[in-house]
Amino acid sequence: MLIYNSLSHKKEEFIPVDNTVKLYSCGPTVYSYAHIGNLRTYVLTDWLKRVLIYNGYNLKHAMNITDVGHLTSDADSGEDKMEKAAKEQGKTAWEIAEHYAQVFFSDLKKLNTLPADIIAKATDHIQEDIALINELEKQGFTYRTSDGIYFDTSKFKEYGVLTGLSWEQLNNSLKGGARIELSEEKKNITDFSLWKFSPANEKRQMEWPSPWGVGFPGWHIECSAINLKYLADAFENDIFYPEKAKTIDFHTGGIDLLPIHHTNEIAQVEPITHKPFIKYWVHGEFLIIKGGRMAKSEGGGLTLSTLIEKGYDPLIYRYFLLNAHYRTKMEFDYEGLDAANNSLSSLRELVWNLKNKNDVSTDLDLSNYQKDFKEAVNDDLNLPKALSIVWTAIKEYKKQPEQYSSKKTLTMILDFDKVLGLDLDNWQPAEIPEEIKDLAEKRNQLRLEKKYAEADEIRIQIEKMGYSLKDNGSTIDIQKI
Numbered sequence: 001m002l003i004y005n006s007l008s009h010k011k012e013e014f015i016p017v018d019n020t021v022k023l024y025s026c027g028p029t030v031y032s033y034a035h036i037g038n039l040r041t042y043v044l045t046d047w048l049k050r051v052l053i054y055n056g057y058n059l060k061h062a063m064n065i066t067d068v069g070h071l072t073s074d075a076d077s078g079e080d081k082m083e084k085a086a087k088e089q090g091k092t093a094w095e096i097a098e099h100y101a102q103v104f105f106s107d108l109k110k111l112n113t114l115p116a117d118i119i120a121k122a123t124d125h126i127q128e129d130i131a132l133i134n135e136l137e138k139q140g141f142t143y144r145t146s147d148g149i150y151f152d153t154s155k156f157k158e159y160g161v162l163t164g165l166s167w168e169q170l171n172n173s174l175k176g177g178a179r180i181e182l183s184e185e186k187k188n189i190t191d192f193s194l195w196k197f198s199p200a201n202e203k204r205q206m207e208w209p210s211p212w213g214v215g216f217p218g219w220h221i222e223c224s225a226i227n228l229k230y231l232a233d234a235f236e237n238d239i240f241y242p243e244k245a246k247t248i249d250f251h252t253g254g255i256d257l258l259p260i261h262h263t264n265e266i267a268q269v270e271p272i273t274h275k276p277f278i279k280y281w282v283h284g285e286f287l288i289i290k291g292g293r294m295a296k297s298e299g300g301g302l303t304l305s306t307l308i309e310k311g312y313d314p315l316i317y318r319y320f321l322l323n324a325h326y327r328t329k330m331e332f333d334y335e336g337l338d339a340a341n342n343s344l345s346s347l348r349e350l351v352w353n354l355k356n357k358n359d360v361s362t363d364l365d366l367s368n369y370q371k372d373f374k375e376a377v378n379d380d381l382n383l384p385k386a387l388s389i390v391w392t393a394i395k396e397y398k399k400q401p402e403q404y405s406s407k408k409t410l411t412m413i414l415d416f417d418k419v420l421g422l423d424l425d426n427w428q429p430a431e432i433p434e435e436i437k438d439l440a441e442k443r444n445q446l447r448l449e450k451k452y453a454e455a456d457e458i459r460i461q462i463e464k465m466g467y468s469l470k471d472n473g474s475t476i477d478i479q480k481i
C-alpha cells in the first residue's frame with residue numbers, strides 16, 4: 001500500500017510500526033458547526049481507515065476534541081474561541097462545547113464514518129499537558145513571558161521539517177510576509193504558547209492551576225499529549241515517561257494545519273523522546289466554494305444540515321467526495337451534488353435488484369475487477385479511479401446480466417463498499433403506498449387483456465401521484481419520482 005507522506009513529500013510504501021496500526025486525527029474546535037469543507041477531512045480519515053482494514057490491518061484510532069485554548073488567531077493572540085462563543089450565545093463555555101461536539105458526532109455518523117476508538121477532550125487532559133510542558137521545561141525548551149510559557153523553536157534543530165523549510169527560512173519568510181501580531185516578549189516569530197495565563201483582570205470560565213500560574217493550555221499541546229498517552233504509550237499510571245514513547249503510524253488533518261499546528265505538535269514531542277513522533281503525515285486538501293476557501297472564520301457556513309434541509313441524503317455528499325483525490329482541491333456546487341445523487345441512486349437500485357434476483361447463471365463472475373480496485377485504493381487512496389472501476393464492472397454486468405451470477409456480482413459490489421462506505425447493503429427503496437401498488441396491478445391486468453389505452457391512463461394517474469413505472473423485463477418496478 002502506497003501513501004503520500006507530507007514529511008518526505010513523496011509516496012511511500014506503508015510499513016506498520018507494529019501489529020496494531022495507530023492513527024490520530026485532529027478533531028474539531030467545538031465552538032460552532034463543522035462546515036462541509038471540515039467534514040471532507042474526516043471522511044478522508046475514514047477512507048484511510050477503511051483501506052487499512054481492507055488490507056487486513058488492525059487499527060487503533062484516537063481523535064481529540066478541542067474544547068479549550070484555540071484562540072481566534074492561530075498565532076497565540078485574540079480571544080479563546082470557546083469563551084467568545086459562550087459570551088455571544090449567552091451560554092457557558094461547557095454548554096457550547098457539549099452542543100457542538102454532539103452535532104459533530106451526529107454528522108460523522110450520518111456520513112457513515114467508522115467511529116474512533118478513543119475520543120479525548122482537551123479539558124480532560126490538562127494534567128497530561130502539564131506533565132509534557134514540565135518535561136519540555138526541564139530539558140530547556142521553554143521560556144516565560146508575561147502572558148504564558150512559550151516553546152523556544154530556535155532550540156529544536158528540526159523545527160519546521162513538515163513545511164520543507166529550515167528554522168531560519170521559516171522565520172525569515174514570516175518576517176517578510178504580512179505583519180503578525182507578536183507578543184513583544186516572544187523571542188522568535190515561530191515560538192508558540194504551551195500554557196497561557198488567565199488575564200489578571202478577567203475570570204475565565206475554563207482555567208486550571210499549574211506550576212506556572214492559573215491559566216489554560218495552548219492549542220497545540222493537547223494533540224501531542226493525547227497522542228503520547230493513548231497511541232505512543234508514554235504515560236503509565238498518569239506519569240509521563242518520554243523515553244517510553246513509541247512512534248505512531250499515521251496522523252491526519254486538513255492541509256491548513258500543517259505549517260503551524262502539526263509543525264508544533266512535532267516540536268513538543270521529538271526533542272524529548274528522541275525518536276520520530278509520527279511515521280506518515282496525511283493531509284487533505286480544501287473544498288472550495290465560489291472561488292474561496294470554506295473557512296468558518298471567512299464566513300463559509302455550508303453545513304451538512306444545510307444539505308439535508310435541501311433534500312440531500314448525507315451519503316450523497318460522501319459519494320460526491322469520491323470524485324476528487326484527497327490531495328487535490330475540490331470545487332463544491334449543487335450540479336455536482338445532483339450528479340452524485342443520480343449515480344448513488346443507480347448504485348443503490350442495482351444492489352437492491354441484485355439482492356432480489358434469483359441467480360440465472362453461475363458461470364461468469366467479475367472478480368477480475370477486484371484486483372484493479374484494490375490496486376487503485378492502495379495507490380495513495382486513488383478513490384476516483386476505484387470508483388471508475390466499479391462502474392466499468394457494472395457496465396460489463398449490465399451488457400449481459402444473464403451471463404453473470406447475481407450473487408457473485410452483489411458480493412463484489414458490497415466488498416467494494418467496505419472501502420467506499422456508502423452503506424449500500426442497508427439501503428431500501430422508499431415504501432410504496434398500497435394505493436399505488438393496486439393501481440399498478442390493475443394496469444398490469446389491463447395490459448394482459450390488451451386494453452392498452454386504459455392501461456396508459458392508469459400509468460398517467462400513477463405519475464400524477466408522484467410515482468413512475470419502470471419496465472424491468474419480467475417485472476414492473478414502481479419508483480418515487
Ligand SMILES: [Zn+2]
Nearest residue numbers: 026027223261
Ligand atoms: Zn491537532
